[in-house]
Amino acid sequence: MDNRQIVLNERPEGKVTSSTTRLVSEPAPEVGDGEALIRVAMLSIDPTIRTWMDDAPGYLPPIQLGEVIRGGGAGVVVESKSSRYREGDIVFGMTGWQEFALATNDNRFAVLPKGLGLDLGTVMNVLGVTGVTAYFGLLDVGAMTPGDVVVVSGAAGATGSVAGQIAKARGASKVVGIAGGPEKCADVVERYGFDECLDYREAHLRRRLRAACPSGVDLYFDNVGGEILDDVLTTLAMRARVVLCGAISQYNAVGSRHGLENTSTLITRRARMEGFIILDYSSRFDEARAELAAMVLSGALRHQEHIVKGLERAPEALNHLFSGENRGKTLVEVDESVLLG
């Protein structure tokens, strides 16, 4: 059985190009004792994957040249020598960009409960890394309380759209999105129910933020970093919390990055800026998933998947996250037949 894989060919400078990765093929792995073979159905395309391609210190080691691109995914167990997995189980975890992944003791997968009544795309979006990131970022790191004025950047994106909807559901007094372009902004308000959405491509973002949040921003959920973060820093309310979830504007930056000039407001407003990595919350994922699944089933949580077909298009799908071409959660369908069997 062949296992097609996408491996790192050379380190990108800026955007991923056709020479950043290459497609290789090798035999599917042998299943050892305690292991299981997973046929990959879908890949979760997340901005953080781009950071792992750089030879720079991060929260995980860089992907090595020649190594399969690291990333989350879902699939079906096709062979198991582990008591943890049964043939036919739908599982989630770090599949990497390939057709077959091996579940080992070092690389454990979560098994999807039966009868959830949600399709795989929804599950990978809302119950996947994206949804739980929004949940813990907002509620735990950001310590959101009812009445907060909440601003979310990347508001049309997978994490941002969920974060804003949780904020609404939890009693935020106002939820303001920031997104790029009028179509995304319309989506943020009409589809996801934010109170307002500011287009960062238009001029005077700072002034529009102040107009939208005259009493200041209590909680800013930042998915983008850079200039937008710097602008929001000028509009913080007293004791504001800035949750650093990601800095997508900086991941493709070549040379100098945007330097934050307005952090002195953290002093004058007694505010806090804090980063987090969702892996630290893995023992609490079920708590988030229970609430998120209930919200989806009740219709309180709207979501959208942008599905790109074909393993070989995963690098292109990753670029979509940065060019703004995507809507909602970007997924790559590796093999549609997997889930029909």
Added chain:
Amino acid sequence: MDNRQIVLNERPEGKVTSSTTRLVSEPAPEVGDGEALIRVAMLSIDPTIRTWMDDAPGYLPPIQLGEVIRGGGAGVVVESKSSRYREGDIVFGMTGWQEFALATNDNRFAVLPKGLGLDLGTVMNVLGVTGVTAYFGLLDVGAMTPGDVVVVSGAAGATGSVAGQIAKARGASKVVGIAGGPEKCADVVERYGFDECLDYREAHLRRRLRAACPSGVDLYFDNVGGEILDDVLTTLAMRARVVLCGAISQYNAVGSRHGLENTSTLITRRARMEGFIILDYSSRFDEARAELAAMVLSGALRHQEHIVKGLERAPEALNHLFSGENRGKTLVEVDESVLLG
């Protein structure tokens, strides 16, 4: 009775100059019911005073042109129509840069307990704003715990030197100072007992920080902002806390300020950067003062005062904070006879 005052003459660009302030004289204020007149003995010269001279939003309104320069000080009650103060009491509060200040309901002063056995300079330094800032910044905002690797900038300064000594006393595994020049660095180690002090004027601060803190910095007490803060951000340990106490490097900056480029480590290290304003802790000052006074009396807390004589030299004393000419706490002696009478 004349009351000599220093008022804001024009807003400074960069450093305070001879035309920034002017000396005026007016009759000492009449004492109304519930008020008391204070003869000012000493002024506390703090970097934050420089920020109040700018016409920019801050945690307090800017000083207006023609208004007495705002600032803390101590003096003796010479007339009282208030049950709160008795003639002869030594009191602390916002005296402003003048010879006589009025204690009113809006401008309350703390009365120094009798028989403390500490001279006024020591009290204004260690038990004044400086000492309590170090205390709450380190222990409350920074949530210092025994075993932390603590780095303090402005380590030869009034707040920094106290912060480092509290950290040692509370069981930090290592306390590293950052200061400007070999003499200050020697002071930080020999006088204040830090484990090490790095001279930021020498090259490769980042590399020297990594060498001094190979397991990373758990708590950074930042008094300076700017490039030094940016360098320390690259060396944070997991779950590090960065306490923003002040940004003295930026207060005189004309035009563009240093933009922080390394805040992405807040994400990868799950770290937190938080600002505070000491006024918020005023209801808890006694708690800090009790511990600080005990440390001074037992010899566990070393301190130093840099006393400049003459009200008219207060602007010059303020500049000392930024040029690095001062050592320890900068105080202006307005009238030495006050405390002898």
